[in-house]
Amino acid sequence: MSSNKSSHPLASNFPDASQEMLLKAALFSGxxxxxxxxxWSGSVDIDTLDGASFRLLPLLHANLVKHNITTPAIGKLxxxxxxxxxxxxxxxxKMLSLIAALRNEQIDVMVLKGGALIFQYYxxxxxxPMSDFDIMIPRDKIADAVALxxxxxxKPVGKLMISxxxxxxxxxxxxxVDGQGNECDLHWTPLFTATWDxxxxxxxxxxxxxxxxxxxxxVLGPTEQLFHTVIHGGYYNQMPPIRWVxxxxxxxxxxxxxxxxxxxLELGTIYSYTTILQxxxxxxxxxxxxxxxxxxLSMISNKKITLxxxxxxxxxxxxxxxxxxxxxxxxxxxxxxxxxxNASFLSxxxxxxxxxxAYISIEKWSQLPSFIVKRYRGI
Amino acid sequence: xxxxxxxxxxILSTLNITENxxxxxxxxxxxxxxxxxxGYYYTLTNEGADCVIALLRSASVDEAFTWLKEKYETDETxxxxxxxxxxxxxxxxxxxxxxxxxxxxxxxxxxxSGVPKKLQSYHLDKYEDIQDILKFDPVHEVxxxxxxxxxx
Numbered sequence: 003m004s005s006n007k008s009s010h011p012l013a014s015n016f017p018d019a020s021q022e023m024l025l026k027a028a029l030f031s032g033x034x035x036x037x038x039x040x041x042w043s044g045s046v047d048i049d050t051l052d053g054a055s056f057r058l059l060p061l062l063h064a065n066l067v068k069h070n071i072t073t074p075a076i077g078k079l080x081x082x083x084x085x086x087x088x089x090x091x092x093x094x095x096k097m098l099s100l101i102a103a104l105r106n107e108q109i110d111v112m113v114l115k116g117g118a119l120i121f122q123y124y125x126x127x128x129x130x131p132m133s134d135f136d137i138m139i140p141r142d143k144i145a146d147a148v149a150l151x152x153x154x155x156x157k158p159v160g161k162l163m164i165s166x167x168x169x170x171x172x173x174x175x176x177x178x179v180d181g182q183g184n185e186c187d188l189h190w191t192p193l194f195t196a197t198w199d200x201x202x203x204x205x206x207x208x209x210x211x212x213x214x215x216x217x218x219x220x221v222l223g224p225t226e227q228l229f230h231t232v233i234h235g236g237y238y239n240q241m242p243p244i245r246w247v248x249x250x251x252x253x254x255x256x257x258x259x260x261x262x263x264x265x266x267l268e269l270g271t272i273y274s275y276t277t278i279l280q281x282x283x284x285x286x287x288x289x290x291x292x293x294x295x296x297x298x299l300s301m302i303s304n305k306k307i308t309l310x311x312x313x314x315x316x317x318x319x320x321x322x323x324x325x326x327x328x329x330x331x332x333x334x335x336x337x338x339x340x341x342x343x344n345a346s347f348l349s350x351x352x353x354x355x356x357x358x359x360a361y362i363s364i365e366k367w368s369q370l371p372s373f374i375v376k377r378y379r380g381i
Numbered sequence: 382x383x384x385x386x387x388x389x390x391x392i393l394s395t396l397n398i399t400e401n402x403x404x405x406x407x408x409x410x411x412x413x414x415x416x417x418x419x420g421y422y423y424t425l426t427n428e429g430a431d432c433v434i435a436l437l438r439s440a441s442v443d444e445a446f447t448w449l450k451e452k453y454e455t456d457e458t459x460x461x462x463x464x465x466x467x468x469x470x471x472x473x474x475x476x477x478x479x480x481x482x483x484x485x486x487x488x489x490x491x492x493x494s495g496v497p498k499k500l501q502s503y504h505l506d507k508y509e510d511i512q513d514i515l516k517f518d519p520v521h522e523v524x525x526x527x528x529x530x531x532x533x
Contacts, residue, residue, distance in 0.1 A: 049520055049521060051520075067408075077525045077526045078519075078520065081519050081528030081529070081530070082527065082528065083408075084527070084529070085515070085519040085528040087415075088511060088515060091415050092415075092417070092511070215401065
C-alpha cells in the first residue's frame with residue numbers, strides 16, 4: 003500500500019524529502035533518528051531553513067539531547083527552543099486568563115490545536131510552537147463571549163459580523179487580537195467547512211476535561227483530536243502544515259488503545275474528509291510506520307470518494323489564484339450545499355446569495371466590486 | 382559570627398514556585414524562568430538549577446541535601462551557604478517562596494548514580510524585557526549560545 007504522494011492533489015501539503023528526514027530525526031528513536039539527523043543536517047543550512055521546518059526545531063533539539071547527539075548548532079537549537087517556550091508561555095498565560103474569564107460567566111471552553119496538544123501530548127510548551135491559540139465555545143454563547151472578550155481588551159480582527167445568527171451559521175469562528183498583539187481564534191465549530199447547525203455537537207460529546215493549574219477546560223477526545231490534526235494537514239496553508247505529522251505521531255504513540263478507528267472513518271464520511279483522512283493515514287503508516295490497524299487502512303483505501311469531495315479537495319488543498327473568481331464561487335457553493343445537503347437543489351440555489359455574502363464578509367451587493375478589486379490586489 | 386548548621390536550616394526551607402506568575406523549564410544544563418507579571422526572563426546554570434529542583438521537589442531540606450550530596454562533592458556547611466545565597470536571590474526576584482508544609486506539586490527527584498562533581502558557582506542571568514528580547518531573530522541575530530544571547 004503506497005501513499006503515492008507526488009501525484010496526489012494534496013502532495014504540496016505533505017513533507018518534502020528534506021522535511022520528512024527532519025520529522026524522523028525529531029520523532030524517531032535510536033539509529034533511525036540518528037541516521038536521519040546525519041543526512042538532514044548534512045544537506046541543509048539552519049540559517050536558510052523554510053518556515054515549516056523551523057517550527058520543528060524545538061522537537062529536534064529535544065530528540066538530539068535525548069540521544070546525546072552533539073553538534074556545533076546545539077546552542078542555536080536550544081536557543082530556538084527557549085524562544086518558543088517563552089512565546090508559548092505568554093500565549094498560554096493569555097489563554098488561561100481568557101478561559102477563566104469565560105468560565106466565570108458560565109461559558110464552557112474547549113481548547114483546540116496547539117494549546118491543547120501541548121498539554122495532552124507534547125508535555126512541554128517549548129516543543130510545539132504556536133503563533134496564536136484557538137478556543138471553542140458553545141454556539142449559543144457567541145454573543146456573551148464576544149461581549150466579554152471586547153470588555154477585557156480583545157479586539158476583533160476585521161469586521162465583527164458574527165452577532166448575526168445567520169452569519170454564525172456560515173462561519174466557523176472569529177479572530178481577535180489583544181493590546182500586546184496576541185491572537186486568539188474564537189471558534190464555535192472546530193472545522194471551517196462544518197458550520198451547519200450542530201456540526202460541532204459530536205466534538206463536544208466526546209470531549210474530555212483537563213486541568214492546568216486551577217483552570218479547567220475541555221479538549222477533543224483522542225479520536226477527534228487525531229481526526230482534527232490529520233484534516234488540518236490537508237488544508238491549504240501559506241506555510242505547508244507539515245507539523246500535523248508530528249502532532250498525529252504523538253497522538254498515535256500515546257493513545258494506542260484509545261483511538262476508535264471506526265468512528266474516525268465515520269467522521270471522515272460525516273464531514274466529507276474521506277480523501278484527506280485516507281491520504282493522511284496511509285502516509286503515517288507507509289512513510290512513518292505508524293501503528294494503524296491494517297483493516298482500517300484497507301477499509302479507508304476502499305472507501306468511495308464522492309465527486310463533490312474529489313472536486314472540493316482540488317480547490318481546498320491549494321491556494322486559489324486571486325483572478326479565479328469561478329473557483330472561489332465553486333468552493334463557496336460546495337460549502338453551502340454541504341450545510342444544506344437535505345434541501346432540494348432549487349432551495350439551495352435560492353439561499354446561496356445570502357450565504358455567499360456572509361462568506362466573503364460583505365453586507366450589500368454594492369460592496370462586491372470592492373471585494374473583487376481587493377482580492378485582485380491581494381489586500 | 383558564623384551561623385551554626387541548625388541556624389542555617391532554620392533560614393533555609395523547601396520551596397514553591399510563585400504561583401501563577403512564574404513558569405520554569407528545565408534543560409539539560411540550565412533552568413529558565415519567566416516572570417509573567419513583570420516580563421523578566423532568567424537563566425540559571427546547572428548546579429544552581431539542581432539546588433532549586435531539589436528544594437522544590439523534596440519534602441524537607443535534609444532530603445534535598447541528601448540528593449545534592451550524592452551529586453556533588455561538597456560538605457553540608459558549604460552546601461547550606463551555597464543554597465542560602467541562591468535562594469535569597471531567587472526570593473528577592475519573586476521567583477520562589479518558602480514552603481511551609483511537606484506537600485510539593487513539582488514532581489519527584491530523579492535517582493542519581495553517577496560520580497559526584499565539584500559544586501561550581503552558579504550564574505543567575507536576568508533579562509529585563511521579554512517582549513524586547515523576543516524581537517531578536519533566534520536564528521540570525523544570536524551567537525553560538527543561542528537566543529537570547531545576541532551577537533554583539
